[in-house]
Amino acid sequence: MMSTALLDLKGLGIRFGGLVAVDGVDLTIRPSTITCIIGPNGAGKSTLFNLITGIYRPTSGQVLLKGEDITGQPAYRIAEKGIARTFQSSRLFDDLSILDNVIIGMHARTRTGVLTALLRPARAKRELEACAVEAEEILRVISDELYQRRYEPAGILPQADRRRLEIARALALKPQLILLDEPSSGMDDRDTAALMADIRRVMADRPGLSFLIIEHDMRLVADLPETVVVIDYGKKIAEGPFAEVRLMPRVQQAYLGQKAVEHA
Numbered sequence: 001m002m003s004t005a006l007l008d009l010k011g012l013g014i015r016f017g018g019l020v021a022v023d024g025v026d027l028t029i030r031p032s033t034i035t036c037i038i039g040p041n042g043a044g045k046s047t048l049f050n051l052i053t054g055i056y057r058p059t060s061g062q063v064l065l066k067g068e069d070i071t072g073q074p075a076y077r078i079a080e081k082g083i084a085r086t087f088q089s090s091r092l093f094d095d096l097s098i099l100d101n102v103i104i105g106m107h108a109r110t111r112t113g114v115l116t117a118l119l120r121p122a123r124a125k126r127e128l129e130a131c132a133v134e135a136e137e138i139l140r141v142i143s144d145e146l147y148q149r150r151y152e153p154a155g156i157l158p159q160a161d162r163r164r165l166e167i168a169r170a171l172a173l174k175p176q177l178i179l180l181d182e183p184s185s186g187m188d189d190r191d192t193a194a195l196m197a198d199i200r201r202v203m204a205d206r207p208g209l210s211f212l213i214i215e216h217d218m219r220l221v222a223d224l225p226e227t228v229v230v231i232d233y234g235k236k237i238a239e240g241p242f243a244e245v246r247l248m249p250r251v252q253q254a255y256l257g258q259k260a261v262e263h264a
């Protein structure tokens with residue numbers, strides 16, 4: 001049986017002055033899996049993503065990608081190595097087309113720089129055309145509607161489609177792991193259900209690809225992942241199937257007043 005870890009966090013942490021925002025988190029992600037991270041506001045979920053993706057440098061612990069220590073490497077290098085992400089607040093280039101927003105996601109793995117574009121324009125053009133074809137294929141997997149509207153500016157899209165387009169852009173990196181920070185925020189029930197289907201479809205299309213998803217919508221957590229990880233005050237306080245995790249007293253305690261778990 002293949003049991004090689006895709007991502008391994010070992011005692012990962014960061015301190016901002018007196019605040020330990022992420023505190024000794026251990027986590028293993030295997031290929032072709034979905035893991036959801038839940039936890040109260042300010043628990044350290046987004047900060048954990050920033051540690052994994054190299055936006056913050058950890059003050060303790062290690063990040064291993066397929067056994068390679070990538071701790072403290074710059075964000076662009078970690079992206080090149082196969083970890084893509086979306087952000088909690090939507091980040092698209094509103095004036096650029098839907099298609100161009102996907103193509104931008106490829107920049108980390110395309111060779112053509114400004115110099116090549118100037119000195120070898122034919123080669124640069126070929127590469128750009130190949131990128132466009134690939135971006136169109138990605139859009140088709142995510143949403144035929146986005147594909148049909150690919151030349152329209154991203155700025156006109158409703159929230160659910162913006163989220164979809166961000167996932168398409170993350171896919172353009174050809175990643176092994178995609179981190180989504182609250183992808184269902186601002187979505188209604190129908191959009192949330194569609195998002196789950198999108199993620200399943202993408203996984204069927206990309207063998208080996210794993211997702212790590214920060215989520216506060218408990219319906220997504222109940223239906224989607226094999227594993228739920230609960231973060232509270234920067235610490236991992238529970239891990240397992242949602243049906244088990246939601247019943248743990250420590251988890252209920254962390255969510256007291258939020259009612260998020262019991263209403264799932």
Ligand SMILES: Nc1ncnc2c1ncn2[C@@H]1O[C@H](COP(=O)(O)OP(=O)(O)OP(=O)(O)O)[C@@H](O)[C@H]1O
Nearest residue numbers: 016019021039040041042043044045046047048088
């Ligand atoms: N650059 C920073 N400097 C100082 N403190 C920070 C920094 N980034 C995050 N924090 C603090 O770390 C803690 C965790 O924040 P984080 O954004 O990771 O929480 P979260 O679990 O994503 O919350 P939410 O559900 O609201 O998105 C918070 O107390 C936050 O104020």
Ligand SMILES: [Mg+2]
Nearest residue numbers: 045046047088
């Ligand atoms: Mg957050």
